[in-house]
Amino acid sequence: MKSPLSVSHELATRWIRPSLRRLAGYVPGEQPRVRGLVKLNTNENPYPPSPRVLEALRGAIDGKLRLYPNPTAEPVRGKLAVLHKCRPENIIIGNGSDELLALATRAFVEPVPISSGGTRGKALDRATIQAFIPSYSLYPVLAGIHGARFLQIPLDEGFQLPSLKALQARARNPAQGRIVKSTEDPRQDQNGKWNFNAALSLITTPNAPTGRGFEKTRLEDLCDAQDGVVVLDEAYVDFAHDNAMDLALAHPNILVARTFSKAFSLCSLRVGYMVGNPILIEALHKIRDSYNVNGLGQVAALATLSDLPYYRSQWKKIVATREQTSLQLSLLGFRVFPSQTNFLFTQPPAFFAEKWNRLLRDRKILVRWFQQEDVSQFLRITVGSDSDMEALVSAVKQILKRLGRQ
Numbered sequence: 061m062k063s064p065l066s067v068s069h070e071l072a073t074r075w076i077r078p079s080l081r082r083l084a085g086y087v088p089g090e091q092p093r094v095r096g097l098v099k100l101n102t103n104e105n106p107y108p109p110s111p112r113v114l115e116a117l118r119g120a121i122d123g124k125l126r127l128y129p130n131p132t133a134e135p136v137r138g139k140l141a142v143l144h145k146c147r148p149e150n151i152i153i154g155n156g157s158d159e160l161l162a163l164a165t166r167a168f169v170e171p172v173p174i175s176s177g178g179t180r181g182k183a184l185d186r187a188t189i190q191a192f193i194p195s196y197s198l199y200p201v202l203a204g205i206h207g208a209r210f211l212q213i214p215l216d217e218g219f220q221l222p223s224l225k226a227l228q229a230r231a232r233n234p235a236q237g238r239i240v241k242s243t244e245d246p247r248q249d250q251n252g253k254w255n256f257n258a259a260l261s262l263i264t265t266p267n268a269p270t271g272r273g274f275e276k277t278r279l280e281d282l283c284d285a286q287d288g289v290v291v292l293d294e295a296y297v298d299f300a301h302d303n304a305m306d307l308a309l310a311h312p313n314i315l316v317a318r319t320f321s322k323a324f325s326l327c328s329l330r331v332g333y334m335v336g337n338p339i340l341i342e343a344l345h346k347i348r349d350s351y352n353v354n355g356l357g358q359v360a361a362l363a364t365l366s367d368l369p370y371y372r373s374q375w376k377k378i379v380a381t382r383e384q385t386s387l388q389l390s391l392l393g394f395r396v397f398p399s400q401t402n403f404l405f406t407q408p409p410a411f412f413a414e415k416w417n418r419l420l421r422d423r424k425i426l427v428r429w430f431q432q433e434d435v436s437q438f439l440r441i442t443v444g445s446d447s448d449m450e451a452l453v454s455a456v457k458q459i460l461k462r463l464g465r466q
């Protein structure tokens with residue numbers, strides 16, 4: 061019998077799907093457990109779930125944990141249907157919204173056969189996932205896992221959503237698409253042009269990591285012109301002044317993804333949902349795991365939906381802290397983009413963002429710096445409690461003082 065150590069790396073690699081061998085997986089933000097650390101790197105809510113949610117969870121920790129949970133999270137779907145004025149058939153609950161995004165790639169997109177150098181036209185569109193850049197960095201990873209072609213479409217100046225007219229003009233004009241990457245591999249045949257026939261378009265709104273909200277009329281124009289499925293990923297929408305849920309209920313090709321992680325302080329329990337056309341939702345149900353949402357997650361989500369006023373007042377607090385911090389950082393020389401989320405996207409003054417990231421970290425403030433070229437000059441800073449943000453601003457002042465800027 062072969063022992064694991066007697067098999068060479070090269071031989072073992074042969075057993076992995078060729079398209080996965082070179083795939084770089086998604087890199088989540090760090091979760092260090094360091095005393096006194098101000099953690100502003102993963103957009104978690106600084107406030108705990110409501111006391112009623114914690115009580116419901118404590119009440120659910122008993123012998124019934126031996127039983128499987130409700131397979132479709134029916135009570136949660138029922139309550140969400142009332143909240144969004146639709147039917148449970150319009151809703152699927154997931155193990156976080158990440159799971160639902162992955163299911164959408166598997167339900168709506170054909171993988172590109174690895175040997176299909178000649179795949180063109182409709183077949184290629186069926187295999188195409190597209191997203192604006194920068195947006196949620198999980199999307200290209202999902203496309204890579206599925207073996208789909210991934211198109212990255214640049215946003216306009218200041219990370220604004222391009223108008224439908226501009227996207228149409230770019231799509232027609234061979235000179236206007238920015239070349240992002242181009243190889244012989246049809247899955248990487250990217251020219252920066254929006255594809256109106258793509259099987260799946262993923263739009264983060266408000267956007268991450270930039271925090272920008274997108275105008276609803278622009279989103280609707282885009283969705284109207286689109287032949288494939290459009291997922292509007294509204295992970296941060298509760299901190300925004302508008303949302304697009306009504307589009308999902310009025311257009312057959314639009315799905316809205318939401319999560320209990322951010323606005324409802326439940327990252328740890330992994331609950332998200334998608335809303336839209338029952339036929340699309342049914343396709344997602346068909347391919348999900350039988351018990352994809354854990355029992356405690358369902359208990360917490362249900363109790364959350366019975367205590368919405370608690371959360372609404374927290375969102376107000378977070379938005380007020382966001383605006384205050386944005387002003388303070390601007391006065392200290394940071395370029396701060398307008399945010400409709402629970403984080404700020406900023407370009408720091410004086411030296412590179414990577415160095416700021418290190419200097420803040422030395423002062424026990426953890427923010428997010430991304431290595432990707434298009435966003436490497438920026439820091440994404442989660443809005444924490446008022447005292448977290450005071451610690452951040454005071455660390456920034458110390459750093460600037462040492463530079464002689466304050």
Ligand SMILES: Cc1ncc(COP(=O)(O)O)c(C=O)c1O
Pocket residue numbers: 103155156157158159196264268293295318319320321327330331332
């Ligand atoms: C834009 C966006 N969508 C979806 C998610 C996933 O959220 P979850 O899987 O926790 O529901 C995140 C998490 O950071 C996100 O930033």
